[in-house]
Amino acid sequence: MIKFKVTESENISTVFLDGEIDMDVADNVREVVFPLIDSGKEVHLNLKGVQYMDSSGISVIVESNQRAKEKNTKVELKEVSQPVEKVLAMARKFL
């Protein structure tokens, strides 16, 4: 299960994610994050509360980056938790 909280400031939307990101919830993350990117805002994904992420989560990040480029905006990862940092390190050559 994954929980979301979205905060807005000027031109930045910050999505606080809390839980585990796997194939089962990846579409829920897309449903929250993609519309924010599509609105043209800069999107920050706060991953402090994400204790597990697998390749499905990496896919969401890659897709978000690609989508942001198309919309001339950007996605940044903030406060990445240690478990997620390890997965990102493994996936870095693909990012």
Next chain:
Amino acid sequence: MSTEVADTTNLSEKKDFLVNSSSLKDVRSFSREVFEKFKINEELREELVLAIAEAAQNIVKHAYKDYPDTQDRMAVRISCTDKELEISFFDKGKPVEKSKVKHRAIDDVKPGGLGTFFIQEIMDSIKFKEGDKPWINNLVLTKKL
């Protein structure tokens, strides 16, 4: 969860799960519980949990690609000696075409295809076997301890 063998040098536990993405968290919980029992250190434990979850995800995504509402079950068996860990997956889905099981090219920047790469990074060996009846596929991952 069934304990097949339980002495101090050869431990083995097996559990089956509905083939569905909502089972993946249960696969992770089972794996963490077993690794804790096997006294695998936490850092390695989380890497192994990731490899197991990716392999289980591949069964849901690929072996059962055309059957999202299946009621079939897959089984995961974790066995440990003092020198090696063996993790076996059993499913009754579409037979795996070994030639198609590879991670994508590193310069191919698109989502997906990372699961197999993670498994290869974490484990020492990956072998696909034909499963003994009633199973169709039997994936075996090993890691020296």
